[in-house]
Amino acid sequence: xxxxxxxxxFSRSLKAFKDRLSGQDIDTFELATYEDLKxxxxxxxxxxxxxxxxxxxxxxxxxxxxxxxxxxxxxQFVNAKADLLAFVWIASRVVDAFDSLxxxxxxxxxxxxxxxxxxxxxxxxNSHHVRQILADIYEDLLKFHxxxxxxxxxxxxxxxxxxxxxxxxxxxxxxxxxLRRSRELLIHTASLWHFxxxxxxRLRVSEEFxxxxxxxEHDRMSFVIDWLSHVPFHDRHEELQRERKKYPNSTHWLFDxxxxxxxxxxxxxxxxxLWIHGIPGAGKTxxxxxxxxxxxxxxSNAQVIYFYCTYNEPRKTNLNDILRTLIAQxxxxxxxxxxxxxxxxxxxxxxxxxxxxxxxxxxxxxxxVHHEQLFIGIDGLDxxxxxxRQMTLKMIHSILQSSxxxxxxRVFLTSRKEKDIADSLSFAHRLELRHYHLEKDIMGYAKVRxxxxxxxxxxxxxxxxxxxxxxxxxxxxxxxxxxxxxxNLLDQDCSEDLExxxxxxxxxxxxxxAYARILDRMQRKNQSKRRWDRAxxxxxxxxxxxxxxxxxxxxxxxxxxxxxxxxxxxKRRSVIPIEELLGPLVEVHVDGSVNxxxxxxxx
Numbered sequence: 001x002x003x004x005x006x007x008x009x010f011s012r013s014l015k016a017f018k019d020r021l022s023g024q025d026i027d028t029f030e031l032a033t034y035e036d037l038k039x040x041x042x043x044x045x046x047x048x049x050x051x052x053x054x055x056x057x058x059x060x061x062x063x064x065x066x067x068x069x070x071x072x073x074x075x076q077f078v079n080a081k082a083d084l085l086a087f088v089w090i091a092s093r094v095v096d097a098f099d100s101l102x103x104x105x106x107x108x109x110x111x112x113x114x115x116x117x118x119x120x121x122x123x124x125x126n127s128h129h130v131r132q133i134l135a136d137i138y139e140d141l142l143k144f145h146x147x148x149x150x151x152x153x154x155x156x157x158x159x160x161x162x163x164x165x166x167x168x169x170x171x172x173x174x175x176x177x178x179l180r181r182s183r184e185l186l187i188h189t190a191s192l193w194h195f196x197x198x199x200x201x202r203l204r205v206s207e208e209f210x211x212x213x214x215x216x217e218h219d220r221m222s223f224v225i226d227w228l229s230h231v232p233f234h235d236r237h238e239e240l241q242r243e244r245k246k247y248p249n250s251t252h253w254l255f256d257x258x259x260x261x262x263x264x265x266x267x268x269x270x271x272x273x274l275w276i277h278g279i280p281g282a283g284k285t286x287x288x289x290x291x292x293x294x295x296x297x298x299x300s301n302a303q304v305i306y307f308y309c310t311y312n313e314p315r316k317t318n319l320n321d322i323l324r325t326l327i328a329q330x331x332x333x334x335x336x337x338x339x340x341x342x343x344x345x346x347x348x349x350x351x352x353x354x355x356x357x358x359x360x361x362x363x364x365x366x367x368x369v370h371h372e373q374l375f376i377g378i379d380g381l382d383x384x385x386x387x388x389r390q391m392t393l394k395m396i397h398s399i400l401q402s403s404x405x406x407x408x409x410r411v412f413l414t415s416r417k418e419k420d421i422a423d424s425l426s427f428a429h430r431l432e433l434r435h436y437h438l439e440k441d442i443m444g445y446a447k448v449r450x451x452x453x454x455x456x457x458x459x460x461x462x463x464x465x466x467x468x469x470x471x472x473x474x475x476x477x478x479x480x481x482x483x484x485x486x487x488n489l490l491d492q493d494c495s496e497d498l499e500x501x502x503x504x505x506x507x508x509x510x511x512x513x514a515y516a517r518i519l520d521r522m523q524r525k526n527q528s529k530r531r532w533d534r535a536x537x538x539x540x541x542x543x544x545x546x547x548x549x550x551x552x553x554x555x556x557x558x559x560x561x562x563x564x565x566x567x568x569x570x571k572r573r574s575v576i577p578i579e580e581l582l583g584p585l586v587e588v589h590v591d592g593s594v595n596x597x598x599x600x601x602x603x
Contacts, residue, residue, distance in 0.1 A: 013139040017146050104172060108144065111179035133182050136202065140182070144175045174209035178202050220338040221331075227345050230328035231321050235591055236308045240289035247448060250441040251290035257437075259429040260291075263410065264298070272400050274412040275425045278433030280600050281480025281511065283441070284414040287433075288379040291412055295375050305329040306377035309384055311599040313548045317384040319391045323360035326376065330367050337367060361395055369403045375410050382415035383599070393424040435477030442482050443472045449486045457495050467502065474509055480598050484514035487584035488521055511600055515585070522583045531581075534558055534574060538582050543602055548593040551578050 018026055181202065244250060254260055263274040274291075278284055285308065295304045305326045310316040331337050341363060348359050368374050376399070381389050396411050403409040415421050417432070446468035454464050467489075475482040485508055492498045500506065501517070508514040523532055541557050542549060559572040574581050579588045585601050588594050596602050 013135065013142050017142040104144075104148075107176055108141075108172070108179060111176055111183055137179065137182050140175045140178050144172045147172065174205050177205055217335070217338065220342045221335065224331060224338050224341045224345065225328070228324045228328045228331075230325040231307075231315050232591070233307065233325050233329060235589065237289055237292065237306070239590060240286065241293065244286065244290065247441070247445050249444055251287055253437065253440065254287055254290065255294060257431055259431040263412070263429045264295075271427065271429050272403075272407065272410045273396075273425060273428035274410075274431070275421075275428040276412070276414045276431045276433065277417040277421075279478060280416065281478045281598055282433045283438060283479035284433065285379050286479065288377060288412070288414045292377060299373060299375075302373040302375060303330070303333050303371060304375040304377065305333075307379070309378065309380035310548065310595070311380070311383040312546060312602070314546070318388050319384075319395065320357050320360060322378065322392060323357060323364050323395070327360060327364050327367065330364075340367075357391065357395075361398075364395075365399050365402055368399050368409050369406070371408055373408050373410075375412065377412045379414045381413050381421060382418050386420060389418075390420065390424075393421070397424075433477065435475075438477045438479065439472060442475050442477070442479060443468060445479065446471045446482055446486065449490070453486070453489055453498075456490065457492075457498055470502075470504075470507065474507060478511065480600070481508070481511050481514055483597070484508070484511070484518060484584060488514070488518050491521060491525070491584065493525075515601060518584050522585075531576075535581050535583070538578065539585065542582075542586065542594065542596060548595055550592045551588060551594060552592070554578055554594060 255264070260274060263271060276284055276287060288306075288308075292304055292306050295302060306329075307322050307325055308316065309322075315321045327341070331341065344359070344363055368376070376396070378392065378396075381392065384392065396413075399409055400411065413421075413425070413428075447464070450459075450464045450468045450471075453459060453467070459467070471482050471485050474485070489498060489501055492501060506517070508517055522535060537558060538554050541554060555573040555578070556567075556569060558574055559569040560567050561572070577588075578594060579586060582594075585596060586594055587597050
């Protein structure tokens with residue numbers, strides 16, 4: 001008879017298993033019994049019979065018989081506590097995907113020994129080794145269930161399971177081999193030498209299995225990410241997040257509108273598409289980024305993927321890159337999808353990077369429909385050419401149609417009010433941005449930036465409030481105009497110049513006037529004709545460029561002298577930062593790309 005203390009080998013295995021469980025799971029597991037398992041199996045069979053989907057539960061009869069005998073053996077000969085077995089019972093019935101589990105349990109059951117004549121084994125000189133074999137079996141059973149629980153308790157396990165069944169099947173190969181080896185040792189009452197050899201083989205198999213699993217996963221991920229060659233998606237969103245933190249009370253009104261609240265409501269009757277449209281410079285991208293974060297905060301079981309379209313940037317205005325980037329985000333959120341994507345890419349004749357949109361679309365659609373809840377956002381759809389946005393809208397319609405029954409996919413879009421977009425989204429929740437929507441946010445924005453003005457020119461509070469109110473009124477619901485006016489004011493050198501710019505006859509009333517004031521200020525500020533000429537060259541290059549340019553590319557262009565066709569980067573590059581040389585008309589992003597503050601600046 002074993003000592004009253006709990007066997008260390010069993011305790012270690014149980015502790016490792018418990019460490020992966022939540023407190024609620026542990027409480028549930030400890031109350032489970034073998035009878036609970038049998039009852040659960042019977043209930044599943046009855047439920048499937050009623051649905052006319054009966055499965056062959058006889059597949060797992062060997063496993064059930066083994067578990068019952070095994071419990072008696074370890075309770076009698078190893079003096080194990082009842083809660084050790086409770087974790088085997090409950091783990092055998094907690095996961096879903098019943099057909100695959102039947103096959104897995106069937107494979108495991110075929111490898112397990114039955115315990116006829118077990119008393120003779122324990123009375124033999126090898127009884128210590130037999131106890132270790134029982135502990136090994138216990139560890140293997142918990143190892144399988146631990147992996148299964150980890151797999152199926154992912155929020156989006158259905159994606160991996162339904163799209164790539166092998167992801168689940170590959171999780172228990174080493175467990176089956178170890179159980180088969182334990183059975184052979186028991187059946188043949190193995191010698192000490194065989195026992196030691198088996199323990200070494202067991203350890204070796206587990207290590208090799210884990211190493212191979214990690215290598216396979218790394219290789220698959222590397223291949224898939226390389227194939228997708230997606231557009232970086234975090235940088236732009238993180239820029240907007242940092243900007244929004246400066247104005248913490250902005251965008252709150254958006255979620256109180258009927259259109260947005262109805263779209264966010266979890267109801268089968270709610271429409272699946274939200275379309276926000278408005279004039280150029282109304283702050284649609286700012287609002288879009290706020291929706292992304294709101295979804296992440298409000299919906300714990302949902303995932304959100306998004307894309308920021310950028311005018312005149314080929315990789316940010318075509319459907320193929322939109323699809324690849326959305327797929328990449330799903331992959332980053334659900335790494336188990338790599339198996340499906342890898343198989344699909346390898347198996348397709350269109351697996352090269354210049355493949356047609358069809359392959360990427362099929363992959364995205366299948367991944368999307370298997371989500372519990374997925375939000376897809378595309379900002380600035382009007383920035384794409386008409387053909388590209390028509391294909392993008394067609395893709396959205398198809399995904400929504402595929403998920404029509406489950407209503408698990410929702411879409412949010414921002415754009416100008418283009419006719420083709422409006423016609424395609426006639427069924428959507430439509431929010432047209434008006435000045436009264438944005439007035440409070442613009443006032444808050446203006447007050448924050450006017451405070452910076454006060455820090456520079458020591459203006460008093462009443463004057464600050466008047467400036468903020470005047471700018472808000474002149475903006476007519478256009479954030480961009482407020483920004484340009486304030487950029488120009490903050491660029492002044494002295495209080496006299498500031499007061500001149502604040503003159504009601506000079507302060508811009510429209511976007512064209514704002515751009516004109518900035519250009520006039522840049523020309524006066526760059527008193528050196530040579531410096532002004534360099535600024536004009538930089539702006540001209542950005543105007544005619546067919547894609548975003550990097551800082552070093554603009555510096556390279558400034559280093560060229562056309563008269564004698566010479567290049568001297570070190571002597572001719574601007575030592576003044578590009579954003580300072582080209583003024584408030586441009587912005588430099590964290591990745592070093594340079595763009596106009598808005599497409600209207602180019603126009």
